[in-house]
Amino acid sequence: xxxxxxxxxxxxxxxxxxxxxxxxxxxxxxxxxxxxxxxxxxxxxxxxxxxxxxxxxxxxxxxxxxxxxxxxxxxxxxxxxxxxxxxxxxxxxxxxxxxxxxxxxxxxxxxxxxxxxxxxxxxxxxxxxxxxxxxxxxxxxxxxxxxxxxxxxxxxxxxxxxxxxxxxxxxxxxxxxxxxxxxxxxxxxxx
Numbered sequence: 001x002x003x004x005x006x007x008x009x010x011x012x013x014x015x016x017x018x019x020x021x022x023x024x025x026x027x028x029x030x031x032x033x034x035x036x037x038x039x040x041x042x043x044x045x046x047x048x049x050x051x052x053x054x055x056x057x058x059x060x061x062x063x064x065x066x067x068x069x070x071x072x073x074x075x076x077x078x079x080x081x082x083x084x085x086x087x088x089x090x091x092x093x094x095x096x097x098x099x100x101x102x103x104x105x106x107x108x109x110x111x112x113x114x115x116x117x118x119x120x121x122x123x124x125x126x127x128x129x130x131x132x133x134x135x136x137x138x139x140x141x142x143x144x145x146x147x148x149x150x151x152x153x154x155x156x157x158x159x160x161x162x163x164x165x166x167x168x169x170x171x172x173x174x175x176x177x178x179x180x181x182x183x184x185x186x187x188x189x190x191x
Contacts, residue, residue, distance in 0.1 A: 034178070039185070044140075052112045075102050110138075111141075124151070128161055147184045158171050
């Protein structure tokens with residue numbers, strides 16, 4: 001049963017596809033909307049920046065980050081989620097990829113955003129190294145995940161970010177309205 005349950009969760013949320021993927025996308029669009037908008041606010045985006053959203057799912061965070069001359073890029077391992085993102089934010093550049101393999105050139109983005117998907121990364125060390133690689137000097141990483149879904153305690157995740165070469169690390173918790181679950185959040189810079 002647990003193997004079947006894991007497969008269902010993966011088809012709905014991890015690598016969404018088919019009917020379960022569409023249901024998962026709808027759940028993510030509603031359940032993550034406040035957190036997506038909050039993360040964009042915390043990132044303090046400015047006009048003209050290039051923003052990379054890791055695992056945009058149905059595109060709520062892409063839409064929140066769009067505007068003011070920004071270039072918005074979304075990388076997701078699910079064709080279904082990229083299709084939903086395209087519908088919500090047609091001006092975004094979207095491609096298949098993962099946190100470990102974004103397809104971005106070195107030092108090509110100003111901000112990386114990630115909401116509720118760090119627990120799905122296959123290799124966090126490789127992912128943080130990749131995100132560090134694609135960020136320009138002074139670039140920012142803003143990450144949020146429900147605490148109960150974190151793959152490791154928040155302080156361990158913070159240590160992984162620091163080990164990847166990020167500086168000015170800040171961590172905190174935030175309670176999304178109406179959800180009842182704390183989100184662990186983190187912001188860091190590239191020197």
